[in-house]
Amino acid sequence: MRLDVVTIFPEYLAPLDLSLIGRARAAGLVDLRVHDLREHTTDRHRTVDDAPLGGGAGMVMRPEPWGPALAEVVRAGRADGLAGPPHLLVPSPAGQPLTQQVVHELAAQPWLAFACGRYEGVDERVLEEAAEAMPVTPVSLGDYVLNGGEVAVLAIVEAVVRLLPGVVGNPASLVEESHADGLLEAPVYTRPAVWQGREVPEVLLSGHHARIARWRREQSLARTARRRPDLLAALDPAVLDAADVAFLATLGWHVHGGRLSRR
Numbered sequence: 016m017r018l019d020v021v022t023i024f025p026e027y028l029a030p031l032d033l034s035l036i037g038r039a040r041a042a043g044l045v046d047l048r049v050h051d052l053r054e055h056t057t058d059r060h061r062t063v064d065d066a067p068l069g070g071g072a073g074m075v076m077r078p079e080p081w082g083p084a085l086a087e088v089v090r091a092g093r094a095d096g097l098a099g100p101p102h103l104l105v106p107s108p109a110g111q112p113l114t115q116q117v118v119h120e121l122a123a124q125p126w127l128a129f130a131c132g133r134y135e136g137v138d139e140r141v142l143e144e145a146a147e148a149m150p151v152t153p154v155s156l157g158d159y160v161l162n163g164g165e166v167a168v169l170a171i172v173e174a175v176v177r178l179l180p181g182v183v184g185n186p187a188s189l190v191e192e193s194h195a196d197g198l199l200e201a202p203v204y205t206r207p208a209v210w211q212g213r214e215v216p217e218v219l220l221s222g223h224h225a226r227i228a229r230w231r232r233e234q235s236l237a238r239t240a241r242r243r244p245d246l247l248a249a250l251d252p253a254v255l256d257a258a259d260v261a262f263l264a265t266l267g268w269h270v271h272g273g274r275l276s277r278r
């Protein structure tokens with residue numbers, strides 16, 4: 016997979032040299048390039064921001080350097096043999112929420128590019144102009160505000176790259192984790208069986224695989240009901256078996272008209 020990141024802080028992306036992502040890059044599974052937006056400024060002070068038209072607090076990223084910066088990303092990718100344009104992702108608190116389903120869709124793309132804003136964001140015409148040449152999606156990590164797009168790109172790249180074939184050593188870990196099936200994962204434990212007087216749930220030491228699977232399923236349902244009732248309400252009841260439905264009823268959750276709700 017080809018990944019291009021345009022930013023005024025290339026050093027912010029340095030962690031992508033480390034750990035699992037760094038290994039995926041070294042193994043040639045990911046070709047990640049970071050580009051400095053300032054290299055596409057033309058004034059003496061390499062200015063990337065200006066005051067918001069219409070007034071208001073803070074500064075806005077000027078459009079001029081973005082045109083050549085994105086054109087250069089597309090040109091270099093083409094020269095390297097990529098067919099078609101990249102899918103451009105623009106982190107923004109006003110973007111489409113990133114979910115594991117969206118992450119899977121992104122992992123199926125051959126080429127992603129990222130435009131990192133700073134200040135109050137990027138002049139909207141940059142997104143309009145880019146959308147004439149490539150798919151453009153503003154994406155949000157969640158309902159809170161960061162200082163710029165770089166931290167969001169670190170998170171998105173990590174979430175996407177770990178799904179690529181050969182990046183995570185044991186692919187079974189990708190189907191057992193939170194959000195793989197629309198539910199939160201059950202709690203996990205390791206040795207010692209007693210730590211600071213706290214015992215691991217006895218079922219996990221029993222060797223009884225069916226009982227362990229049932230316990231984990233109930234922990235997963237109970238944890239999701241308590242922490243993320245929104246996920247439970249969005250779950251397709253068709254993914255529940257009779258034992259799940261009976262367990263959820265003990266928590267006050269029932270299937271009504273093809274949906275789960277708390278009554």
Ligand code: JCZ
Nearest residue numbers: 106107108132156157161163164
């Ligand atoms: C640029 N401020 C880009 C994204 N989910 C989320 N929260 N905050 C952001 C974000 C904030 C930004 C910029 C300037 C993304």
